[in-house]
Amino acid sequence: MECESTNPSDRIDRLVFDPRTELAEHATHFGFYTCPKCQVKTRLQRTDFATNLTSKISPADRTVLDGFYQVIASKSHLLESSLDFYCPGCRLVVRIVYECVEFAMGSYYYVMQKVLELQLPTV
Ligand SMILES: [Zn+2]
Numbered sequence: 001m002e003c004e005s006t007n008p009s010d011r012i013d014r015l016v017f018d019p020r021t022e023l024a025e026h027a028t029h030f031g032f033y034t035c036p037k038c039q040v041k042t043r044l045q046r047t048d049f050a051t052n053l054t055s056k057i058s059p060a061d062r063t064v065l066d067g068f069y070q071v072i073a074s075k076s077h078l079l080e081s082s083l084d085f086y087c088p089g090c091r092l093v094v095r096i097v098y099e100c101v102e103f104a105m106g107s108y109y110y111v112m113q114k115v116l117e118l119q120l121p122t123v
Helices: 020-025 063-072
Strands: 003-006 030-034 041-045 079-085 093-104 109-116
Touching: 020 109
Parallel strands: none
Antiparallel strands: 003 109, 030 041, 079 093, 093 109
8 A cells, every 4th residue: 555645735735824823814614625636625624633523524434544554654653643434535544743832721723734645456
């Protein structure tokens, strides 16, 4: 299985999700991940990165992720926070690695660190 590690700015059009700027602007900020294979965009928002996941993004399933974890073990770190999902267009497995930064007690903003992509073998 091929696993690519990519700079997040090559794939995501917003690299920081910060509730303080959302509050100041009275708006929910969205970012879009663009799939390199099929160009389909997946919408991201701050709650997708919150630890009490209320994400609307369909999570990649366990069996796939077990294989994914083995492939990326040398490229990733156990303590990283990550969001795993399938591209809705082509089922590319995507992991967005991000940093949680606490700016007040229990309040976080999220900084995108890298993107890992795994092309599953076609069945
Ligand atoms: Zn795709």
